[in-house]
Amino acid sequence: MSENHPDGYLKHKRDDIGKRDPRERTSDYEEIWSPEWDEQKLRDQGERCMDCGVPTCMGGCPIGNIIPDWNDLVYKDEWKEALDRLHATNNFPEFTGYTCPAPCENSCVLAYNDDPVTIKSIERAIVDKGWEEGWIKPEPPAHRTGYNVAVVGSGPAGLSAAQQLNRAGHGVTVFERDDRIGGLMMYGIPDFKFSKKQVERRVNQLRQEGVHFMICAEVGKHLSFERIREDYDAVCLAIGAQKHRDIPLEGRDLDGVHFAMDYLIKENRYQAGKKVDNHITARDKNVIVLGGGDTGADCVATAHRQGAKQVIQISINPRLPDQRPENNPWPEQPLVYKKTYAQEEGGTEEYSLNTNAFVDEDGDGKVDYLAGERVEWTYDEKGSRKDKKVLEELKLSADLVLIAIGFEGAENGPFEDTGLEFENGTFKTDEKMQTNLPGVFAAGDANMGQSLVVWAIGEGRDAAHHIDKYLQGETQLPASIKTVNGPDTASVDKRKIRINK
Numbered sequence: 001m002s003e004n005h006p007d008g009y010l011k012h013k014r015d016d017i018g019k020r021d022p023r024e025r026t027s028d029y030e031e032i033w034s035p036e037w038d039e040q041k042l043r044d045q046g047e048r049c050m051d052c053g054v055p056t057c058m059g060g061c062p063i064g065n066i067i068p069d070w071n072d073l074v075y076k077d078e079w080k081e082a083l084d085r086l087h088a089t090n091n092f093p094e095f096t097g098y099t100c101p102a103p104c105e106n107s108c109v110l111a112y113n114d115d116p117v118t119i120k121s122i123e124r125a126i127v128d129k130g131w132e133e134g135w136i137k138p139e140p141p142a143h144r145t146g147y148n149v150a151v152v153g154s155g156p157a158g159l160s161a162a163q164q165l166n167r168a169g170h171g172v173t174v175f176e177r178d179d180r181i182g183g184l185m186m187y188g189i190p191d192f193k194f195s196k197k198q199v200e201r202r203v204n205q206l207r208q209e210g211v212h213f214m215i216c217a218e219v220g221k222h223l224s225f226e227r228i229r230e231d232y233d234a235v236c237l238a239i240g241a242q243k244h245r246d247i248p249l250e251g252r253d254l255d256g257v258h259f260a261m262d263y264l265i266k267e268n269r270y271q272a273g274k275k276v277d278n279h280i281t282a283r284d285k286n287v288i289v290l291g292g293g294d295t296g297a298d299c300v301a302t303a304h305r306q307g308a309k310q311v312i313q314i315s316i317n318p319r320l321p322d323q324r325p326e327n328n329p330w331p332e333q334p335l336v337y338k339k340t341y342a343q344e345e346g347g348t349e350e351y352s353l354n355t356n357a358f359v360d361e362d363g364d365g366k367v368d369y370l371a372g373e374r375v376e377w378t379y380d381e382k383g384s385r386k387d388k389k390v391l392e393e394l395k396l397s398a399d400l401v402l403i404a405i406g407f408e409g410a411e412n413g414p415f416e417d418t419g420l421e422f423e424n425g426t427f428k429t430d431e432k433m434q435t436n437l438p439g440v441f442a443a444g445d446a447n448m449g450q451s452l453v454v455w456a457i458g459e460g461r462d463a464a465h466h467i468d469k470y471l472q473g474e475t476q477l478p479a480s481i482k483t484v485n486g487p488d489t490a491s492v493d494k495r496k497i498r499i500n501k
């Protein structure tokens with residue numbers, strides 16, 4: 001158990017690991033995060049944790065990481081124990097320690113009227129040290145059960161399900177349609193946000209534990225879903241939710257108007273030295289990114305690195321306030337404006353801007369400008385946009401437009417005639433994450449819609465728990481999501497949590 005250190009936050013100010021200087025980092029594709037961190041500084045930060053009687057931070061963490069325990073172990077210089085405690089709830093703490101938006105920190109008691117504990121930095125430091133010291137090793141199972149499970153999709157959900165099921169002794173094969181393992185961690189999230197070497201290192205660990213990987217193996221195309229069901233005792237569908245949301249406006253087909261994911265994935269492949277057909281570059285271009293979420297931010301940051309002339313990121317919604325509104329108190333996630341890492345690097349943000357058309361002025365087939373209007377919205381009782389008052393018509397120069405307005409659900413085309421049922425764009429599952437077909441489970445974004453890496457890891461762990469129980473009648477695998485989403489919403493339906501990417 002952790003110890004109480006009630007005055008640590010009075011002794012030390014919050015000081016997280018931080019990022020590299022924006023002027024320096026935009027000239028390369030290395031991670032934006034500071035590569036170095038100081039051990040004593042992190043121990044001081046661990047001391048800021050008060051080990052509150054009710055650890056609201058854990059309520060904020062979707063996988064219920066036992067945050068006060070590892071904060072205390074770091075403070076006491078017991079890093080290996082801290083790593084064990086972290087791995088008890090999270091298979092891949094570096095995935096989250098680098099990319100998580102850290103909802104836990106918003107729920108930290110200190111965040112009520114002070115700066116929260118640097119939970120994410122401490123998580124990253126523990127796992128960085130674990131790799132450096134060679135403490136993270138393959139953990140193959142002591143015995144095999146004789147059951148075989150197919151995991152379809154190799155994002156964080158598929159990988160965490162595979163690792164848990166393999167450690168429980170089942171034979172596990174992961175089928176991935178891409179030529180590299182990792183899902184959005186490999187193709188989607190830019191290299192400078194999460195290095196692909198970090199993904200490969202974990203995949204190697206899983207390989208050494210005995211997990212089999214089949215790449216360029218799209219279920220429904222290269223091999224049939226029915227065949228997989230015949231060959232395996234259970235199936236976990238972890239295919240993500242990457243079906244693009246389009247914006248069917250006049251001029252959508254012009255040259256220079258692309259889906260954000262086509263742009264980001266081609267850039268990932270380009271950085272990996274892979275063959276890329278029609279690489280999209282922002283060099284010397286006026287770039288417009290439609291959409292204010294994470295995907296939009298990643299497009300802005302990529303355009304900076306490619307040498308764009310100007311980058312404008314447009315959101316249809318108004319800018320969030322700088323301070324919490326009264327109806328959004330702690331420990332709810334704060335609905336306030338936060339500059340993204342990409343905007344720290346440059347570019348302009350536009351809010352309450354409605355797009356009407358993409359226009360080719362000179363008739364050469366390429367987009368020249370975006371026709372839009374600055375608006376004021378009114379909302380219905382559910383908070384959805386209802387009517388608009390147009391304040392100003394606008395023309396914004398554009399040579400490259402990137403559409404990042406979210407995702408519609410799982411790419412379920414290959415599964416349409418299989419008897420599987422869908423709901424709100426994802427697989428329909430019961431409380432055990434089982435679809436309407438016996439032995440077929442769904443996890444991650446394919447189950448809950450486009451979300452976060454931490455949710456996907458948790459979903460993979462939960463699916464493994466249910467699959468193990470389905471196969472063996474009982475299970476030792478822990479279900480991860482003990483506290484769902486927030487301290488005040490312990491019984492929330494996680495499928496209702498949709499985060500606009």
Ligand SMILES: Cc1cc2nc3c(=O)[nH]c(=O)nc-3n(C[C@H](O)[C@H](O)[C@H](O)COP(=O)(O)OP(=O)(O)OC[C@H]3O[C@@H](n4cnc5c(N)ncnc54)[C@H](O)[C@@H]3O)c2cc1C
Pocket residue numbers: 099100101152153154155156157158175176177178182183184185188189193217218219220238239240241242264294295298411414443444445446450451452453454456501
């Ligand atoms: C651009 C972008 C940036 C993001 N940034 C962040 C961030 O900073 N922090 C954060 O927490 N979250 C972020 N997210 C969200 C996060 O990446 C996802 O929530 C997470 O990756 C979901 O994991 P998953 O395993 O469910 O699915 P995915 O990571 O989408 O993986 C699904 C895999 O299934 C494969 N697949 C699909 N169909 C088939 C088939 N028929 N046969 C075989 N394989 C198939 C796909 O190729 C893919 O590899 C971001 C998302 C995007 C799009």
Ligand code: SF4
Pocket residue numbers: 060061062063065067096097100101102103104105119120123454
């Ligand atoms: S996984 Fe995310 S929410 Fe959970 S402790 Fe780490 S940074 Fe916080």
